[in-house]
Amino acid sequence: MSRPFAEVIGSPVRQSRSPATHNFWLNRASIDAGYSATEVTREELPDYVASRRGDTDWRGCNVTMPLKEAVLPLCDRLDPVAERIGAVNTIIREADGTLAGYNTDAAGFLEPIAADLRQPHLFRMARILGTGGAARAIVNALADRNFTLVLAGRNPAKAQAILDELPQGGEHHAVCMSHFATSTDFAFDNRSQLLDLVVNASPLGMTGQPPLEFDLSHAPPGSIIYDIVTSPPLTPLLKQGAAAGFRTVDGLAMLIGQAAAAFALFFGQAPDRSGDADLRRMLTA
Known part of the structure; x- marks a missing residue:
């Protein structure tokens, strides 16, 4: 008997915690479905999508690096959020076989800092390292919430191109990743x-x-240090930030938040979030 399923694709994908997360929620909801991980390279992506398109048991997939931008032209339609961000992290197979691309990264990233964003601020600034699909979602989400952005990439031209896609009005800056590798004596505003x-x-x-390579002298007083890496959950950046007295947010917070939005798209109901503490303990065991 056939069984509905979803999966996460990418390369490498073996370290993904998405299968454990989704299966945790499926078990809690007594939903007879599965979720797994499938290694798919950029070169294999078109054949993979073509093979899944006709599988009526396939509910869709999450998309991780390095495929979040490459998968765009393989979708039949894009949700407006994914289209604006220019990256897809969730593909849904609709009843008629249409493949719809969504982006739940932005919502997942914002979830653990929602209380901070509800507060009024004199000024908001984010230093973002990376120019991949997840970075694109984060850039768009924070620009929408009135942050001035400094986007760092190994290729500053790519970082600038991402910033150039934002609506006019923000004063944003693209720099080389190495800008943050050495110390600075800049006198930050500590109001x-x-x-x-x-x-x-x-x-x-x-x-x-x-x-x-990030020197913490580039973090203004009171900064929130946020690392979206999930393996290991406690990264060197987070360890250094916590030791220096900064508040930190780990990648599991974003993972769980974006997965919850994707789960609802795959299986037609929101996951039970009352067990998030148990889920986090399982993911870090």
Whole structure:
């Protein structure tokens, strides 16, 4: 007997915590469906999408690096949020076989800082490291919430191109990733009612990847240090930030938030979030 399923695709994908997360919620809801991980390279992507399109049991997939931008032309339609961001992290197979591309990264990223965003601020600034699909979602989400952005990439021209796609009005800056690698003696404004974020939106610091070189002297007083890497959950950046007295947000917070939005799209109901503490303990065990 056939069984509905969804999956996460990317390369590498073996470190993904999405299967554990979605299966946790499926079990809690007693939904007879599954969720797994499938290694798909950029070269294999068109054949993968073509093979899944005709599978009526396939509810869709989450898309991780490096495929979030490459999958755009393979979708039949894009949700307006995904179209504006220019990256897809969730594909849904609709009843008629149409493949719809969504982006739940932005909502997932914002979830753990929602209370901060509800507060009034004199000025908001975010230093974002990375120029991939997740970074695009974060850039758009924070620009919408009146942040001035400094976007760092190994290729500053790519960072500038992402900023150029934003609506006019913000004073944003593109820099080379190495800008943040050495110390600075810049005298930051330490007034209250400022909101500063430092966001690692790159794979640097992930298990098997090169380390992220970020000198904490670039983090203004009171900054929130946010690392979207999930493997390991406690990255060197987060350890250093916590030791220096900064508030930190780990990648599991974003993972769970974006997964909850994707789960509702895949399975037609929101997950039970009352077990988030148990889910987090399971993911970090």
